[in-house]
Amino acid sequence: MLKVLTMCPGLDEMIPGAYLDCHLMVTNPIDYVEPLATAGASGFTFHVEVSKDNWQELIQRIKLGGMRPGVALKPGTPIEEVYPLVEDENHVEMVLVMTVEPGFGGQKFMPETMDKVQALRKKFPSLDIEVDGGLGASTIDMAAAAGANCIVAGSSVFGAADPQQMISVLRKSVERAQQSC
Numbered sequence: 001m002l003k004v005l006t007m008c009p010g011l012d013e014m015i016p017g018a019y020l021d022c023h024l025m026v027t028n029p030i031d032y033v034e035p036l037a038t039a040g041a042s043g044f045t046f047h048v049e050v051s052k053d054n055w056q057e058l059i060q061r062i063k064l065g066g067m068r069p070g071v072a073l074k075p076g077t078p079i080e081e082v083y084p085l086v087e088d089e090n091h092v093e094m095v096l097v098m099t100v101e102p103g104f105g106g107q108k109f110m111p112e113t114m115d116k117v118q119a120l121r122k123k124f125p126s127l128d129i130e131v132d133g134g135l136g137a138s139t140i141d142m143a144a145a146a147g148a149n150c151i152v153a154g155s156s157v158f159g160a161a162d163p164q165q166m167i168s169v170l171r172k173s174v175e176r177a178q179q180s181c
């Protein structure tokens with residue numbers, strides 16, 4: 001059980017122009033919509049597994065808070081569970097396919113999650129599809145080829161001798177994959 005919560009009001013002013021992509025691995029995401037809007041979050045991503053009964057209200061509140069709604073799913077959750085949230089009139093704007101079990105950085109990328117990215121890309125050609133967990137030089141091509149276009153990378157960037165160069169490797173892989181479709 002994780003119990004780590006940090007809110008930093010005014011973060012958007014401290015890093016002007018940065019897109020603050022907030023992924024909430026919490027049981028009651030609705031409780032954090034207002035605090036994150038106040039803190040200056042740009043995107044608010046909640047988990048489908050805990051939002052089966054209130055995702056429509058959540059999306060509405062996130063948008064009213066001036067943030068971009070996204071939905072995340074764990075490795076064991078079927079991709080079909082997010083389809084209604086992408087197809088709804090008031091829909092999410094990003095799907096985050098977790099490529100490790102949510103919890104901690106430094107875990108091993110799960111290649112079997114790529115089937116979900118592929119299915120999503122085939123069904124929604126212009127959707128933002130994010131992947132998170134174990135992304136680095138040896139795994140990025142798999143994710144990019146499957147159709148991911150937003151990459152969350154922790155260890156590979158922060159552990160690199162040259163973080164900027166690692167970001168460039170990740171970015172170029174996604175650009176190459178996009179050009180070849």
Ligand SMILES: O=C(CO)[C@@H](O)[C@H](O)COP(=O)(O)O
Nearest residue numbers: 102103105106133134154155
């Ligand atoms: O926090 C999580 C998963 O909950 C991590 O997936 C990080 O978001 C990325 O870390 P690396 O896997 O890149 O070290």
